[in-house]
Amino acid sequence: MDFSSLDPVVNPRSIAIIGASDEPVRIGGRPISYMLQRGFQGAIYPVNPKRPTVQGLKSYADVNSLPETPDVAIVAVPSQAALQAVEDLGARGCKGAIVFTAGFAEMDAGGAAAQDVMVASARKHGMRLMGPNCLGLFNSAINFYATFSASFESGWPLPGRIGIASQSGAYGTHLYSIARDREIGTQICITTGNEAEVTLSDVLGWMAQSPDVDVICAYAEGIREGKNFLAALDLARRNRKPIVMMKVGRSALGQAAAQSHTASIAGDDAVTDAVLQEFGVVRARNTEELLDIAYAATKRIYPVRNTLGVVTVSGGAGVLISDVAESIGFEMPEMPQPAQERLRGFVPFCAPRNPVDCTAQAINQTELIGEFATAMVVDGGYTSCLGFFTQVGASKSVAPKLRAQMKAVADQHQDRLWALSIIAPRDMIREYEKDGFLIFEDPTRAVVALHAMGRFGEAFARATPPAPALPQVSLPATTPTEAEGKRILAAAGIPAVPERACADVEAAVAAAREFGFPVVMKILSPDILHKSEIGGVLLDIASEAAVREGFATLLARAAERAPGARIEGVLVAKQIKGAVEMALGLLRDPVFGPVAMVGLGGIFIEVLKDVSFRRCPFGVAEAEAMIRSLKGFPLLDGVRGRRKADVKALAQALANLSTFAVAAGPRLLSVDINPLLVLPEGEGAFAADAVLEIGE
Structure with a gap:
């Protein structure tokens, strides 16, 4: 995807206000x-019918x-006049409008x-529209300041x-x-306001292909459209442009959360987080961390x-650093x-494992610093x-x-990331930075920033996997029963536990006799999605008499606790022991x-929420x-002498679910398979319960 339509907006040769x-x-x-003060070289055209001149x-x-x-125009007039201005600019052939004017979608339905109307006007003329309710942007490389921010009263951007x-304009x-x-x-710096036409995705895409940007910092409150966002993230990754993002707010999955356990678990922004991880975007927890990571990324070294x-x-600082590294998964071999x-030969009482502690002896023998x-x-x-020298x-x-010795070592190994934790005046810090070092007072901040560089590196090196083949899927007209849902999933490559839908008690007894005791019995209804909530699941049914009693119990509970539900009988399933429930x-x-x-x-x-998501x-x-990223993965991997579970079968079922989802199309609203019983290695994985929700 090409994002160059924003070029005239960010790099204009002329501007009207x-x-x-x-x-x-x-x-x-x-x-x-601002543009007069800084010497913008393009043409500036003030539009004000009441004055012959504006600021000279x-x-x-x-x-x-x-x-x-003009290439671009700022619109800073009341809302009705702004609508006319956008129409006039589009008709004139202007390539872009930056609308400061507020009072639009952020206010009310009117x-x-x-x-x-404003967006339709802009699109009719092929004009990009930034805002409305937008603080604007600046591009200090050409001294272009299309913004009314007061931040420049305290200083100008640095190269x-x-x-x-x-x-957010203010937060940007x-x-x-x-x-x-x-x-x-x-x-x-580009802010997007109401995002009526130009979105954050467009801006990220433009920066991803801009020769003037190496590192991208992003602040997002919500992503409203996915296609351009995904294209922008993919372009940044392919162009080795790191994105570090503060994503705030929580995305609501609407009514789906009421029906789907999966949706309720993802009720925060877990989905967005998964998308960011997919494309190697590093998510910052706060402003300090965002800027620390961006600062480190300016070295453009991504291991x-x-x-x-x-x-x-x-030694104490070494322990602190090690604790933080372990907590975020940063390897310290x-x-x-x-x-x-050899290092103990220099200082017998040193601790040379890693952290390499040369001790305070380095103050007496500064040559030790270079050796270590x-x-x-x-x-x-x-x-x-990372060097900690306080x-x-x-x-x-x-x-x-110290500085001379560290510089000599760093100069010989310029392919490494070098950071120092020191406390020094600003002018001395500048000297260290000129030597090639990243400087942090707090060593834990350095650890987080350095770790992010490896996350970028892994993402940049990762090949885009080929798109998997999609199966042929035919969905029923409405939400199916559990039995029918499992049949659909089995056809898509997610096998179910052996089971039979039984309309009467004799059929249930025959099925149990065929499967062998014990069995599981469940109420069968397209209207009861979560059977355990009404007592609609019975385990360890161990005899024919228990089957007859269980059949009656399930029908009675359904009548009492879900009186309006359609009942199609009871599902009898083989009860599997010794599996890991996923x-x-x-x-x-x-x-x-x-x-x-x-x-x-x-x-x-839903309590532990030890889950992984992927688009x-x-x-x-x-x-x-995804499976190996779970905290509970050791349960599948033979912890405490248990047999290893069939992870390959689990992964195949998960991959099959993902292709089934795409092939099924938008009528498939949700799927919950819980539990999926994963048997020992080589014995497969089988759905014991499944709910498919079908929309119109």
Whole structure:
């Protein structure tokens, strides 16, 4: 997908300001003031019928009076006038409009209707529309400031190749301001307002293909359309452009959550999180972490297998760093034994395993720092290297030698990520940064940022898997019974436990006799989706007499607890012992379409929520990766001497569910398979209970 239609909006040669103000601090005056101050080289055309000039520039009465068609225009007039301005700009051939004006869909139904008119007008003329209710954007590389943010009163953007894309105007410029104060260069910031036409996805896609952006910071409150979003994330990954995103808010899956356990488990933004992980987007928990990761990414070193080596003058700091690394899954392999012995030869009481603690002796013998750092990178082979030197890094007596030694080692290994945790004045930090080091006061922040570089590297190196083949699927007109649902799933490659639908008690006795005792009995009704909630499941039925009694019990409970439900009989199934109970699920996300889930099954799934999600369809390899990501995976992998479960059969069933979901189309609203009984290795996996929800 090509996102270049935003080029005239972000890199214009001319701009008109509809509603231009002569006062530099007003909304219609700030963009002009900023561009005049910074020396925008393009043409600036104020439009204000009440003034001959605006801030020293010739003013024009209306869009039709402009001497040329501007590439882009700012609209900063009341809502009714804004509608006319957009129409006039489109008719004139303007390529883009940035609408500051508020009072549209964010207000009420009337505002939403007016916004629809504005969008229709823009699309009719092929004009991109940013906003309305938009704070605008800046591109400091060309001194283009199409924004009324007051943040520039405290300073201007620094040169750099980080782009900020934000759905919130105020928070987007908040990010920029903090980045500027931390001396991190963010030369482009684009905010999207109401996203009536241009969305965050468009901005991410534009940055993903822009030669002026290497690293993308994003702030998102909600993703409303999936196709462009997925295309933008995929383009960024293919172009090795890391995206670090703050995603706030919770996505509601609407009425589906009331019917589907899978949907209720995903009721927060677990689906969006799964999509971000799929494309290697790193999700930041807060502003500080977002900027830390973006700062580290400016080195453009993204290890595929990232390992952390630490050299420190403090054993305590080494423990702190190790704790954080373990908690986020950042590998810290031990130094090779010969290297450890050699380092003990320098300092017998050192701790050379990793972290490599050269102790405070390094203050007396600063040459030790170079020896230990060299051993760490050469012998340890770590891709990310962190030095903890605290205030020693700024000490007049030690810092010059420390800096020289660390620089010498780093210069010989420029393919590694180098970070230092020191406390130093800003001017000294700049010197360390010029030497090629990332500088953090807090070493735990350095660990998180360095770990993110490996996550990017893994995503960039990952080949796009081939699209799996889709089966032929024919869905019934309405939500089926459990028995019919299992038949449909079995045809799609998800086999069920041997079972039989029984309309009367004699058929139930015959089925139990055929399967062998014990058996499971369940009420059979297309209207009772979750049978256990009405007592509609009986286990350990061990005799013909128990079958007869159970049949009557189930019918009585259904009549009492679900009096309006259609009852088609009882389902009798073989009871399987010694299996691991898992759960497979499917929900139809309103943005991303069908999404599959796997997790530990049984009654605790919604309590423990040890689950993994992925957008459909996907193959067996992706399915197995989902399964192995579960905290409870050891239960499948032979923990405490148990036989290993048939993970391959489980992965095949999960992959088959994902292709079935896509082939079935939008009428398939949800699937819940719980439990899916996974037998020992080589013996298969079978659905013991299944609910399919079919829509119109």
